[in-house]
Amino acid sequence: MKNYTAEDQFLANKVILVTGATDGIGKQAALTYAEYGATVILSGRNTKKLEAVYDEIESLGYPQPALVPLNLQNSSPEQYSQVADVIAAEFGQLDGLLLNASDLGLLSPIEHFDEETWYRVMQVNVNATFLLTKYCLPLIRKANKGAIAMTSSGVGRQGRAYWGAYAVSKFATEGLMQTLADELEKSDIIVNSINPGGTRTKMRANAFPGEDPNTLPTPKDLMPAYLWLMDIENNRQTGQSIDARDFL
C-alpha cells in the first residue's frame, strides 16, 4: 500500500472515536482524521491533555471535536454503556472507532510477573477494547458503512521473552479482531488490526530507554496507514492484521 493517498476531506461528516487521543499515535491520528474532515471524539484519562488536543484541533480550524474522558483501567461496563448513550444523543451514529490506548505494563519474565500489573494491562488493552466495541457497535451499525481498528504490536503476532502481559494482550486483540470481523463479514463494517511498528512515542521510550528516538518514524509518518483504516469508501479489507510500515 505504499502508493495509498487519501483524498482531501474524505472524512467529512464522519464521526470517529479515538482512544488514547492525548498522546503519541492516538493524538496524531485524531488530528489527522480532523484534518481530513472528521468530527473526532477524543477519549482519554487525562482531562487537561484531552482539552489541549481539543484546543489544537479548534485552533487549526478543523471540525469541532467532542471529549469523552474515560479511564480504561477502572471504568465499569455501565460507564462504557453511558459513553455510547452520550454519542448516540450527540451524533446518532459512529462511522469509525480507533482503539489505540494501551498500557505497556512492565517487562518481566512470566515466572516473576507482578499479578496486579498483569490484571491492569489486560483490563486496559483487552477488556476495555471489548467493552467499547460491544457498546459502540450498535452506533456503527447505524452508519452507512463503518470501520473498527484495534491496535496490535509485533509482539501480538510473535511472542517475545519478557513482554508478558502486553504481548498476551495484543494476541487477544488480534483474536478479538478476527472473531468480530468474521461475525461482521456480511456487513458494511470492516474490522482490522494495526501494528504501528517501533514509533517515536512515550511508550516506545519507556520500553527501549537506550534507543535513539531519532532513528524511529514519528506518529505523523504512520498516518497513511491510519487513514486507510478509516477509508471505508475504498477499503474493503476486513479481518486483516495490517502493518503501518507497509505504507511508509
Ligand code: NDP
Ligand atoms: P503513548 O504512550 O504515546 O500513548 C498511549 C495512549 O494511551 C495515551 O493517550 C495514554 O494516555 C493512553 N492510555 C494509557 N492508559 C490508559 C488508560 N488507563 N485509560 C485511558 N487511556 C490510557 O503510546 P503510543 O502512541 O506509542 O501507542 C499507541 C498504540 O500503539 C498502543 O496500543 C501501543 O500498544 C501501540 N504500539 C506502539 C508502538 C510504538 O513503538 N510506539 C509499537 C507497537 C504498538 P495518557 O496520555 O494519559 O498517558
